[in-house]
Amino acid sequence: MTIVAGIIRGETTFKKAIRSGGAALIAISDDDQWRIIALAEERSNGQKYASGYQSALQEVLTSADLSRTDIDTVAVSTCCEPTECATQGLTEFQSADLVAVGHHESHATIAFLGSGYDEALVAVSDGGGDVLDGYCGEEWWLHSREQLTFWHGTRSGGLELICRDFADPLAMGFGELYRAVSYFLGWPGSRHASKVMALAAYGERPAEWPPIFYIDGDGGLRSIIENHPDDPVNMIVKLGSDLGIDLGEPRQPKAEIFEVHRNLAALIQSELERAMALRLANLLKETGLQKVCLSGGVALNVVANGFIQKQLKVPVYVPPAPSDDGQPLGNALAVWWSRNRDLGSLKNFALTRSSDAALGPERNCNSATVSEGLAKSDLRSCTVFEYSSPAPVVARVLSAGSMVCVFQKRSEYGPRALGSRSILGDPRLEDGRALFNQVKGRDWFMPFAPSVGSDIGEIWFSDLADSPFMSFAVGFAPSQIEKVRAVSSNDGTGRVQTVDENDGSFIAEVVEKFYEITGVPMVLNTSFNAGGQPIVETVDDALQTFADLGVNILALGRFLIVKSLSPELIRAEVMPKQFFIDGAIVQNGRRLNLDLSKLTSRECIRTVQQRTGLVVFVRSELPLFADFLERLRKGKKATTIRYRKGAVELPSFKELPLYETPDYGVGDRSKVTAWVEITGIRYQVFGELTEQDAVVDGFDSLEDMRRELRTIYPKLHDDEWVTIYSIGLKQDLAKE
Ligand SMILES: [Fe+2]
Numbered sequence: 001m002t003i004v005a006g007i008i009r010g011e012t013t014f015k016k017a018i019r020s021g022g023a024a025l026i027a028i029s030d031d032d033q034w035r036i037i038a039l040a041e042e043r044s045n046g047q048k049y050a051s052g053y054q055s056a057l058q059e060v061l062t063s064a065d066l067s068r069t070d071i072d073t074v075a076v077s078t079c080c081e082p083t084e085c086a087t088q089g090l091t092e093f094q095s096a097d098l099v100a101v102g103h104h105e106s107h108a109t110i111a112f113l114g115s116g117y118d119e120a121l122v123a124v125s126d127g128g129g130d131v132l133d134g135y136c137g138e139e140w141w142l143h144s145r146e147q148l149t150f151w152h153g154t155r156s157g158g159l160e161l162i163c164r165d166f167a168d169p170l171a172m173g174f175g176e177l178y179r180a181v182s183y184f185l186g187w188p189g190s191r192h193a194s195k196v197m198a199l200a201a202y203g204e205r206p207a208e209w210p211p212i213f214y215i216d217g218d219g220g221l222r223s224i225i226e227n228h229p230d231d232p233v234n235m236i237v238k239l240g241s242d243l244g245i246d247l248g249e250p251r252q253p254k255a256e257i258f259e260v261h262r263n264l265a266a267l268i269q270s271e272l273e274r275a276m277a278l279r280l281a282n283l284l285k286e287t288g289l290q291k292v293c294l295s296g297g298v299a300l301n302v303v304a305n306g307f308i309q310k311q312l313k314v315p316v317y318v319p320p321a322p323s324d325d326g327q328p329l330g331n332a333l334a335v336w337w338s339r340n341r342d343l344g345s346l347k348n349f350a351l352t353r354s355s356d357a358a359l360g361p362e363r364n365c366n367s368a369t370v371s372e373g374l375a376k377s378d379l380r381s382c383t384v385f386e387y388s389s390p391a392p393v394v395a396r397v398l399s400a401g402s403m404v405c406v407f408q409k410r411s412e413y414g415p416r417a418l419g420s421r422s423i424l425g426d427p428r429l430e431d432g433r434a435l436f437n438q439v440k441g442r443d444w445f446m447p448f449a450p451s452v453g454s455d456i457g458e459i460w461f462s463d464l465a466d467s468p469f470m471s472f473a474v475g476f477a478p479s480q481i482e483k484v485r486a487v488s489s490n491d492g493t494g495r496v497q498t499v500d501e502n503d504g505s506f507i508a509e510v511v512e513k514f515y516e517i518t519g520v521p522m523v524l525n526t527s528f529n530a531g532g533q534p535i536v537e538t539v540d541d542a543l544q545t546f547a548d549l550g551v552n553i554l555a556l557g558r559f560l561i562v563k564s565l566s567p568e569l570i571r572a573e574v575m576p577k578q579f580f581i582d583g584a585i586v587q588n589g590r591r592l593n594l595d596l597s598k599l600t601s602r603e604c605i606r607t608v609q610q611r612t613g614l615v616v617f618v619r620s621e622l623p624l625f626a627d628f629l630e631r632l633r634k635g636k637k638a639t640t641i642r643y644r645k646g647a648v649e650l651p652s653f654k655e656l657p658l659y660e661t662p663d664y665g666v667g668d669r670s671k672v673t674a675w676v677e678i679t680g681i682r683y684q685v686f687g688e689l690t691e692q693d694a695v696v697d698g699f700d701s702l703e704d705m706r707r708e709l710r711t712i713y714p715k716l717h718d719d720e721w722v723t724i725y726s727i728g729l730k731q732d733l734a735k736e
Pocket residue numbers: 103107126127128129296297323324
């Protein structure tokens with residue numbers, strides 16, 4: 001096996017922090033199978049924009065069942081200093097090769113290889129990459145460095161640098177301008193650039209405001225002012241005076257946003273779009289290339305990406321992680337590619353569908369992790385509904401106007417939630433944007449993205465193209481905007497995620513089912529995090545954040561976790577109005593009838609919860625081991641006993657589908673073997689089950705039954721509750 005790990009340093013050699021760290025692993029087996037696991041440091045340690053790689057690297061290694069000594073090569077990048085500084089002083093990987101990768105080369109690599117294109121023009125734009133003149137120190141911006149680079153990528157040959165713009169000392173590129181304007185508008189830090197972009201939709205650039213960027217005699221881009229990242233606010237003050245325009249005073253944080261602020265945002269946005277599109281058009285002409293990849297933090301500007309795509313009229317690709325959180329994978333890919341110019345085992349590597357971005361470690365979501373997690377997160381009063389296919393239920397709940405937090409399998413690499421760690425909503429909600437901004441604690445002008453089925457472009461959008469990673473803002477067809485107010489921005493665009501309906505993902509199924517129900521082929525999709533927090537990564541993170549958010553439902557794996565049993569759940573067929581079954585609690589030999597047949601389903605759930613003090617799981621199907629099914633068929637078995645750690649069960653309906661399983665596992669749930677009627681339900685602690693209970697359950701003796709149940713549920717103790725269903729075969733499909 002060959003293991004290449006990619007990391008980005010947490011700080012430069014002169015101790016400047018490099019934000020947004022993480023780690024990626026490419027593991028190639030001896031028979032040429034490869035797998036990739038990648039994780040941002042912030043997702044791993046819970047600190048937004050966390051630097052470094054230690055925590056993420058440990059997690060990706062554990063997930064792959066590897067340790068540090070298994071790593072053959074560590075591919076590492078840095079920023080704001082010469083490329084070769086990346087490996088300096090890195091002493092912890094003693095058994096591995098250390099290879100430094102250029103900051104922009106890394107951004108370019110993930111974009112070009114991710115695109116799957118054979119040949120393309122690759123543009124990388126960020127706040128700044130590596131220093132080019134050998135200088136290493138705190139005044140890096142006074143030296144030649146990467147800000148906007150263009151590359152000619154060929155799949156078989158690698159990346160060839162075409163040119164660098166804004167590379168001179170003090171040059172101000174797009175990323176630096178956005179950073180400075182963020183400061184001027186009261187949002188200190190380049191991480192707020194998305195706010196400037198969103199605000200631009202509410203402003204208008206006055207016609208008399210002149211350009212900031214121009215093409216020089218060599219064809220490269222230049223700006224009219226110098227970059228002074230140590231004094232960003234005054235840079236913009238100076239920009240106003242140089243342009244001869246009145247930009248007012250810098251906005252104080254949390255102060256009112258005036259028209260001039262909105263117009264400044266619009267000016268910056270339109271300058272980025274105009275200059276970048278012009279430069280790319282010229283380069284496409286010069287090189288004869290016909291496809292474009294965009295990378296670096298500036299490629300998170302979905303409005304500019306949408307504009308560029310529309311202007312250039314060529315395919316444009318943006319990877320799922322274009323900014324620095326994508327450096328670890330970019331680094332690992334770059335080193336592999338430099339050693340295997342034909343890409344070898346990675347020949348079929350591409351990131352072109354939303355589901356391709358799900359590169360996080362596998363997360364286990366079984367009923368034990370759920371009930372234990374609920375107990376830990378103070379969510380014990382939640383009810384858990386279990387499904388073999390929860391997506392249609394989620395679509396029904398969304399169409400009833402509820403929001404749903406979603407946690408499915410592996411997390412997405414990069415800053416966007418694409419359906420694995422999302423909060424979904426109904427795009428038709430009139431006040432949806434305000435509602436969701438309140439839930440997320442975001443500013444009022446921040447828009448929300450629609451996740452859209454891929455085959456509906458022309459009716460709904462004026463210019464839809466592939467956007468699997470929410471990389472492009474595209475125009476809605478004017479006639480449709482009013483129908484999906486919650487996901488249309490003020491400028492009539494949506495930051496679309498196109499979902500391939502054949503990729504088998506949860507989000508694809510939700511969008512499809514929501515379309516069937518409502519006639520609207522999209523759902524609102526925002527990231528599953530609380531304001532200022534990283535997107536949730538683990539089951540525990542998900543439950544904790546769900547507890548803190550004003551959202552009622554969490555779709556976690558095959559489970560739907562519900563805080564409040566609201567009437568919409570009955571309308572959306574999550575639960576019936578009534579269970580219509582007899583219930584009883586048997587304890588210390590005494591039977592307490594629960595009268596569940598007379599209560600509403602909500603009362604049933606709450607009664608069972610209060611009597612047992614446990615989480616209630618509502619089961620919608622019954623897997624059953626083939627041997628037990630035979631006993632049921634022969635009339636030798638009239639009950640089934642179920643155990644979940646820290647939980648008891650109720651059946652969602654009086655009749656449930658039964659799946660035959662070859663072992664004690666969950667088995668294949670795609671084929672219903674039979675329908676069973678639930679005639680009663682009983683709760684009893686395991687240690688109090690009797691000989692009679694064993695015989696009714698199809699065993700010869702209590703001892704046999706106890707042995708068998710302990711094989712199925714090794715953690716089952718005598719003092720723990722089990723749920724005993726009285727069942728009868730209603731319809732045996734295997735016999736028909
Ligand atoms: Fe960067």
